[in-house]
Amino acid sequence: MKEIILCKYGEIALKGTNRAYFETILRKNLKRHISPFGRFDIYMMQSTVYIEPKDDECDIAAAYDAAKKTFGVVAVSRAYATEKNMDSIRAAVREVMPHLSGARTFKVEAKRSDKTFPLTSPEICTEIGGEILERSGGRIKVDVHEPDAVVRVEVRDKNAFITAGQEKAVGGMPVGSNGTALLLLSGGIDSPVAGYMMAKRGVRLEAVHFESFPYTSERAKLKVLTLAEKLTEYCGDINVHVISLTHIQETMRNSIDEEYFTLLLRRFMMRIACRVADKFDCEAIITGESLGQVASQTMQALGVTDPCADRPAFRPLIGMDKEEIVVRAREIGTFDTSILPYEDCCTVFTPRHPKTHPELSKVLIEEEKLDIASLEDEAMASLETVRIKRK
Numbered sequence: 001m002k003e004i005i006l007c008k009y010g011e012i013a014l015k016g017t018n019r020a021y022f023e024t025i026l027r028k029n030l031k032r033h034i035s036p037f038g039r040f041d042i043y044m045m046q047s048t049v050y051i052e053p054k055d056d057e058c059d060i061a062a063a064y065d066a067a068k069k070t071f072g073v074v075a076v077s078r079a080y081a082t083e084k085n086m087d088s089i090r091a092a093v094r095e096v097m098p099h100l101s102g103a104r105t106f107k108v109e110a111k112r113s114d115k116t117f118p119l120t121s122p123e124i125c126t127e128i129g130g131e132i133l134e135r136s137g138g139r140i141k142v143d144v145h146e147p148d149a150v151v152r153v154e155v156r157d158k159n160a161f162i163t164a165g166q167e168k169a170v171g172g173m174p175v176g177s178n179g180t181a182l183l184l185l186s187g188g189i190d191s192p193v194a195g196y197m198m199a200k201r202g203v204r205l206e207a208v209h210f211e212s213f214p215y216t217s218e219r220a221k222l223k224v225l226t227l228a229e230k231l232t233e234y235c236g237d238i239n240v241h242v243i244s245l246t247h248i249q250e251t252m253r254n255s256i257d258e259e260y261f262t263l264l265l266r267r268f269m270m271r272i273a274c275r276v277a278d279k280f281d282c283e284a285i286i287t288g289e290s291l292g293q294v295a296s297q298t299m300q301a302l303g304v305t306d307p308c309a310d311r312p313a314f315r316p317l318i319g320m321d322k323e324e325i326v327v328r329a330r331e332i333g334t335f336d337t338s339i340l341p342y343e344d345c346c347t348v349f350t351p352r353h354p355k356t357h358p359e360l361s362k363v364l365i366e367e368e369k370l371d372i373a374s375l376e377d378e379a380m381a382s383l384e385t386v387r388i389k390r391k
Contacts, residue, residue, distance in 0.1 A: 001082045001092055003060060006163065007049035007067050010074040011173060025174040026072040032236065033070050033390070034063040045156065046113065049073070052081070068167060069234050071200050072174035077166035081159045084117060089153060089160050090131050096151065096164035097135055105143035106132060110153045117155045124153055173202030175235055180204040181284040181314065182277040184269065185240065187223045187344040190288030190317055192231055192334040193325050197316040198286050199235040208241045208276050210269060212249055220342035225386060230334050232390035241276050244382040245269075248375050249349055258351045260366045262296045263304055263358055267367070270308035272379055277311065284312040290325065291318050295354040304360045
């Protein structure tokens with residue numbers, strides 16, 4: 001009898017003739033995520049990934065946690081693989097009994113993929129349900145409608161698998177199955193959540209961070225790198241490309257109408273981000289903008305920044321309110337870092353009365369006061385790449 005991890009996937013199973021492509025990527029991602037915790041065999045059967053330790057040195061608890069955070073996996077459970085006979089299955093059920101310690105009710109579900117097995121699925125449920133009732137001494141009752149715990153028995157080609165309960169995993173699609181995009185990663189609450197949500201759709205992330213040293217501190221930069229590190233738990237390794245906007249901001253402060261400052265800065269960011277995306281083969285841009293949240297995120301303001309992008313600009317938070325974003329940030333573990341009191345470049349030289357309903361023609365008039373190409377070239381020359389590895 002051996003303890004293993006079972007990973008269920010959902011959306012991948014609907015991919016028809018392309019299914020093998022997504023399964024291959026998911027398997028590679030799982031292998032990469034759990035490799036620090038020992039030597040495991042990973043194989044797939046019937047919409048389930050099996051993670052089997054090769055020796056006693058494996059940290060199965062850590063591997064379980066890593067699998068739960070791997071996009072493409074919808075549910076995980078720790079199971080016992082045993083021989084396909086009722087004596088062995090009953091022995092495995094006794095091993096999972098401690099997982100029922102907090103439950104007052106239970107039910108048994110059985111699936112008999114191997115039709116040569118002598119008992120039918122209902123007969124397996126009856127046998128195992130009786131075993132649990134006897135072993136619990138009546139402490140736990142049967143409830144087939146709303147049980148506190150579900151014991152699952154699956155009889156497959158090579159083995160029988162017994163589990164007691166499963167946990168919800170992150171779901172989504174395997175990272176790397178839907179291209180690569182560049183995340184505009186600030187030190188705030190929103191952008192890490194936006195990156196997480198696009199990675200959940202199978203997008204591999206690169207990130208760009210705009211700094212304004214010495215107006216922003218080294219701690220502000222380290223904060224962003226910490227946020228990237230937290231994202232790697234779900235997304236894998238991330239390259240963070242750091243670019244200085246200091247000279248651009250100083251030049252704008254002395255050259256343009258103050259109320260257009262934020263708009264022109266956002267246009268600079270979008271154009272420079274597209275150049276970084278070209279350099280690192282990113283097919284899209286990701287931002288953490290939410291409609292109406294701040295002055296630069298009104299419909300009209302977004303309308304004057306979008307023309308600067310030469311590829312899709314994804315805004316997965318666009319229809320979410322702040323509380324929804326905060327809830328998600330807490331769930332993925334980025335919130336406490338995001339609220340550390342270190343400023344980012346967007347808070348430097350903030351205008352007193354920013355334009356909220358700009359006209360593109362007037363924005364372009366202000367932009368003509370600047371040597372756009374030269375300023376962007378200077379910013380690109382400051383590019384520094386920091387690779388953040390998944391721990």
